[in-house]
Each structure stands twice: as C-alpha cells, then as structure tokens.
Amino acid sequence: MAIEVITQRRSDARDNRARILAVARGAFAAEGIDVPIREIARRAELGVATVYRHFPTKDALLAEAFAEQMASCVEIVEEGLAESDPWNGFCRAIEKLMVLHALDRGFARAFTSQLPDATGFVAERDRSLLLMLELVRRAKATGTMRSDFVLEDVSLALMANEGIRADSPELRAAASRRFAALMIQSFQAEPVRMPLPPAVRLPLSRR
Known part of the structure; x- marks a missing residue:
C-alpha cells in the first residue's frame, strides 16, 4: 500500500512538472518572460508553492x-560551421536563428537577458555565441x-527581430526571413543586391 502511495505521488509530481x-512555455512564447510565477501557477491550476517546489527560482x-x-541554437550554428563555405554557413545560421527567435518571444527575450550564471541556459547560450564567433572569424x-x-x-539583429509582430506564426517567420536577408546584405563587405523574400503586411502598432 505504501509503495502504491509513493508511486502515485511521484506520478503526480511528474505530471505537475x-x-x-507546458504552461510556462506557452505563456513565455506568447507574452514574453515577464509573466509572473503566480500567473503560471494559476493557468496550470496549481498552487504557487507547487511551482516553486519544482523550480526554486x-x-x-x-x-x-x-x-x-x-539546444536548437547550438545545433544551427554547428551546422553553419560544417558548411564548406563559411559565408554561406553564416547566412544560413543567421536566417534560422532569427526565425527561431521570431517564433518564440519568450526565448528571444531570455536569450538577450542577463540571467544568473548558475542556470544551464547561460552556459549553452555562451557556447552558441562562441561557436558563432568562430563562424564569423x-x-x-x-x-x-x-x-x-x-x-x-x-x-542587435536578434533584438530588433524580437520586435516583429504579425497575425500568425507563419507571417512572423516570413517577416523574419525578409529581415534576415536585409541584415545579411548589410554584413557583406561588398553587398550583393539579391532579391528579398516576399514582404509581409504587419500591424503598425503593438498589441
């Protein structure tokens, strides 16, 4: 009986976590990282103490x-480094990174925020930046x-990209690809005026 109780508690704890x-990812992606823990607990239909029990901060x-x-960021830059042409690898990496960031406002904000060094997030972000530095070299x-x-x-490009607002994830991704193309041209020693991806109609004010 005691074993069954312990097993049930562990199962409940996994489900709660x-x-x-799931709630945090959705909230951060849609609204940014400023969503408070109390609100995440409310949406998850759990107590605030339960959230802090799983995530102390x-x-x-x-x-x-x-x-x-x-992890996707690191993989994207590694793929760029694996390209035989470093410039093409850099261009592909920039486009993919900007689309990834455009689709998740929370992640984009967290990536450019000062988080404590104790979090694994910071170590992986620094790793991706070091890899990008080698790709730039x-x-x-x-x-x-x-x-x-x-x-x-x-x-700077990622911060500006985070501000893209569109009516759907597909439109945000499309707008981000066009913005990436503009940025890539500005990074070239002798810019080649390649055709840009199609323009996207965007709202003129923040919602």
Missing part, C-alpha cells in the same frame, strides 16, 4: 522551459564579410 513547463523555470530552443577570412563586423551586431 510537465504541466508547469523563475530563472530555473526559464532555463528548463527553453532548453530545447537553446571564418567568414571574415574569406573576405566576404565586412571587416568591422562584430558579434554584438548579431545581438
């Missing part, structure tokens, strides 16, 4: 909620990238 993460919740997206070596480009320019 999964529910908290909001930063811990953010780190786990965005673990998958962070290789692209510069080909003479295709402008010599005064710095890694902070990637951060």
Whole structure:
C-alpha cells in the first residue's frame, strides 16, 4: 500500500512538472518572460508553492522551459560551421536563428537577458555565441564579410527581430526571413543586391 502511495505521488509530481513547463512555455512564447510565477501557477491550476517546489527560482523555470530552443541554437550554428563555405554557413545560421527567435518571444527575450550564471541556459547560450564567433572569424577570412563586423551586431539583429509582430506564426517567420536577408546584405563587405523574400503586411502598432 505504501509503495502504491509513493508511486502515485511521484506520478503526480511528474505530471505537475510537465504541466508547469507546458504552461510556462506557452505563456513565455506568447507574452514574453515577464509573466509572473503566480500567473503560471494559476493557468496550470496549481498552487504557487507547487511551482516553486519544482523550480526554486523563475530563472530555473526559464532555463528548463527553453532548453530545447537553446539546444536548437547550438545545433544551427554547428551546422553553419560544417558548411564548406563559411559565408554561406553564416547566412544560413543567421536566417534560422532569427526565425527561431521570431517564433518564440519568450526565448528571444531570455536569450538577450542577463540571467544568473548558475542556470544551464547561460552556459549553452555562451557556447552558441562562441561557436558563432568562430563562424564569423571564418567568414571574415574569406573576405566576404565586412571587416568591422562584430558579434554584438548579431545581438542587435536578434533584438530588433524580437520586435516583429504579425497575425500568425507563419507571417512572423516570413517577416523574419525578409529581415534576415536585409541584415545579411548589410554584413557583406561588398553587398550583393539579391532579391528579398516576399514582404509581409504587419500591424503598425503593438498589441
């Protein structure tokens, strides 16, 4: 009987943790990372204490909620490094990163925020940036990238990209691809005026 009770409690704890993460991911993606823990608990239909029992701090919740997206960031840059042409690898990486960030406002905000070093999120973000720095070095070596480009320019592009507002995820992704194309042209040593992806009608005011 005692074993059954313990097993049930563990099952309930796993279910609660999964529910908290699902609600947090949805809330952060739609509204950004400022959604309070109390609101996440309410939407998950759990007590605030239950949320804190699984995630002692909001930063811990953010780190786990965005673990998958962070892993995708690292993978995207690694794929860019694997390209035989560093410039093409950089261009592909920038486009994919900007689309990934455009589709999840919470992740985009967390990526450019100062979170405690104790979170695994920060270590993985720093790893992705170091990989991007190597990709930038290789692209510069080909003479295709402008010599005064710095890694902070990637951060600027991602911050601006986070502000894209559209009526659907598909439109946000499309707008992000066009913005990425504009940014990539500005990063070139001798910009090649390639046709841009189709324009997207965007709302003129924030909702």
